[in-house]
Amino acid sequence: MIKSLKAVVLSSGGLDSSTVLAMAAAQGFAIYSLSFDYGQRHACELRAAERVAAAAGVQRHLVTRVDLRPVGGSALTDDIAVPKARSESRMAEAIPVTYVPARNTIFLSYALAWAEVLGAWDIFIGVNAVDYSGYPDCRPEYIQAFETMANLATKSAVEGKGRYRIHTPLIDLTKAGIILTGTELGVDYGLTHSCYDPTPQGMACGSCDSCILRKKGFADAGVPDPTSYAPQ
Amino acid sequence: MIKSLKAVVLSSGGLDSSTVLAMAAAQGFAIYSLSFDYGQRHACELRAAERVAAAAGVQRHLVTRVDLRPVGGSALTDDIAVPKARSESRMAEAIPVTYVPARNTIFLSYALAWAEVLGAWDIFIGVNAVDYSGYPDCRPEYIQAFETMANLATKSAVEGKGRYRIHTPLIDLTKAGIILTGTELGVDYGLTHSCYDPTPQGMACGSCDSCILRKKGFADAGVPDPTSYAPQ
Numbered sequence: 001m002i003k004s005l006k007a008v009v010l011s012s013g014g015l016d017s018s019t020v021l022a023m024a025a026a027q028g029f030a031i032y033s034l035s036f037d038y039g040q041r042h043a044c045e046l047r048a049a050e051r052v053a054a055a056a057g058v059q060r061h062l063v064t065r066v067d068l069r070p071v072g073g074s075a076l077t078d079d080i081a082v083p084k085a086r087s088e089s090r091m092a093e094a095i096p097v098t099y100v101p102a103r104n105t106i107f108l109s110y111a112l113a114w115a116e117v118l119g120a121w122d123i124f125i126g127v128n129a130v131d132y133s134g135y136p137d138c139r140p141e142y143i144q145a146f147e148t149m150a151n152l153a154t155k156s157a158v159e160g161k162g163r164y165r166i167h168t169p170l171i172d173l174t175k176a177g178i179i180l181t182g183t184e185l186g187v188d189y190g191l192t193h194s195c196y197d198p199t200p201q202g203m204a205c206g207s208c209d210s211c212i213l214r215k216k217g218f219a220d221a222g223v224p225d226p227t228s229y230a231p232q
Numbered sequence: 233m234i235k236s237l238k239a240v241v242l243s244s245g246g247l248d249s250s251t252v253l254a255m256a257a258a259q260g261f262a263i264y265s266l267s268f269d270y271g272q273r274h275a276c277e278l279r280a281a282e283r284v285a286a287a288a289g290v291q292r293h294l295v296t297r298v299d300l301r302p303v304g305g306s307a308l309t310d311d312i313a314v315p316k317a318r319s320e321s322r323m324a325e326a327i328p329v330t331y332v333p334a335r336n337t338i339f340l341s342y343a344l345a346w347a348e349v350l351g352a353w354d355i356f357i358g359v360n361a362v363d364y365s366g367y368p369d370c371r372p373e374y375i376q377a378f379e380t381m382a383n384l385a386t387k388s389a390v391e392g393k394g395r396y397r398i399h400t401p402l403i404d405l406t407k408a409g410i411i412l413t414g415t416e417l418g419v420d421y422g423l424t425h426s427c428y429d430p431t432p433q434g435m436a437c438g439s440c441d442s443c444i445l446r447k448k449g450f451a452d453a454g455v456p457d458p459t460s461y462a463p464q
Contacts, residue, residue, distance in 0.1 A: 064299055065297070065299045066298055066299070067296055067297045067298070068345070099387055100345075101344070101345040101346075101348040101349055101386065101387070102341055102342075102344045102345035102348060102382075102385055102386060103345070104385070105341040105344060105345075105381070105382075105385045106338065106341040106342060106345060109334055109337040109338040109341045110334075110338060112333070112334045112337060113300070113332075113333040113334035113335070113337075113338060114333075116333040116334060117333055136384065136385060136386060136387055136389075136390040137384075137385045137386070139384070141384050142381070142384040142385055145377070145380050145381035145384050145385075146381050146385075148377050148380070148381070149337070149374070149377035149378050149380070149381045150334075150337075152368065152369075152371070152373050152374040152377050153334055153336070153337045153368060153369045153374055153377075153378075154333065154334060154368060154369075155331055155333070155368055157368075158368040
């Protein structure tokens with residue numbers, strides 16, 4: 001693959017998207033990473049995304065401010081309590097309060113806009129259908145529908161210059177599989193941030209759904225977990 | 233139709249979306265109008281959207297800040313000259329520099345998010361395939377693809393609570409047809425703003441594509457044009 005092909009990679013600073021970034025880079029794409037300042041209750045993940053981008057030597061890292069707070073409706077943007085210490089079977093029962101309405105749709109729409117401006121045809125997103133915690137916008141049929149729409153939405157595609165592809169290289173991987181893949185590619189997971197409810201100092205809580213899945217992933221992969229968890 | 237059904241209406245303060253808002257209200261929907269502060273070079277259209285919402289007595293008018301400037305690539309957000317005094321055949325030749333990459337996709341994504349939070353299933357957008365000025369994201373096949381995607385993207389739809397519909401009541405109307413429809417519904421077009429390049433005082437330039445189509449629409453409809461155009 002020619003080195004100069006550009007890809008837009010959605011990067012949250014978390015374990016999954018940081019692995020995706022390394023996978024896209026390993027495929028030879030020049031990486032344009034995109035993070036969103038969307039009124040998260042904490043900014044740790046934005047700092048993590050910057051660290052990951054710098055470590056990976058991306059072409060450009062862009063932080064775009066999108067205000068999801070007026071839309072509301074999620075524990076990640078509103079003052080709704082983040083659930084703690086849930087079993088995996090409990091997590092799978094229903095779509096959790098950490099669901100942000102249409103979040104991936106809004107994020108992919110921005111990625112599409114930036115891709116068109118950059119002349120990139122490839123967009124990478126770290127959605128995962130195994131550990132996806134019940135989010136509807138992490139399923140393959142959703143991604144396929146977005147891709148179809150993207151190719152009808154844009155000047156470049158409609159003029160026949162190319163075809164947008166939404167890459168989801170994690171879609172069928174377990175958390176352990178993701179960690180093993182990233183570890184092989186040299187991802188430093190100590191730079192990444194997954195916790196939904198960190199301490200004011202940015203330490204992971206260790207008991208939200210995201211921390212639980214992360215801990216279990218490292219354990220299952222047999223890879224040491226570099227995360228500093230807050231004392232319980 | 234039951235009065236309490238809610239609809240999200242994308243409102244730019246322009247002639248088209250103000251007509252759509254009146255059409256949705258005439259169908260009995262409780263209106264939630266949504267405008268975007270996206271780093272437009274001028275804020276006239278946001279003020280117009282507020283005037284139109286107030287005149288229509290909407291349930292709520294929400295202005296969300298979305299920063300499209302980092303994405304760039306359009307005369308509406310960047311310092312690219314707005315084309316003037318073009319003939320309609322010249323406008324139809326190519327997608328114009330006023331095209332903002334993936335703009336309707338980003339806007340509809342926000343509308344979808346708000347609709348899900350409100351419990352609304354109906355989203356109205358004033359796209360038009362006749363006078364659409366060459367924007368790919370104003371075509372029926374694009375809207376259909378967005379609707380399909382929306383129904384796979386969201387918790388409410390995936391849980392089977394309903395089905396999102398993207399309404400495009402202007403899609404087959406000429407500008408004159410839109411003006412006649414709105415006039416019958418009592419829309420005060422003097423409150424609306426269409427110009428891409430207004431004077432610092434907010435007067436319409438009279439010579440950009442949008443002003444030309446607006447003037448011609450009123451002339452073709454045989455309706456007096458209430459717009460104050462700047463002296464040429």
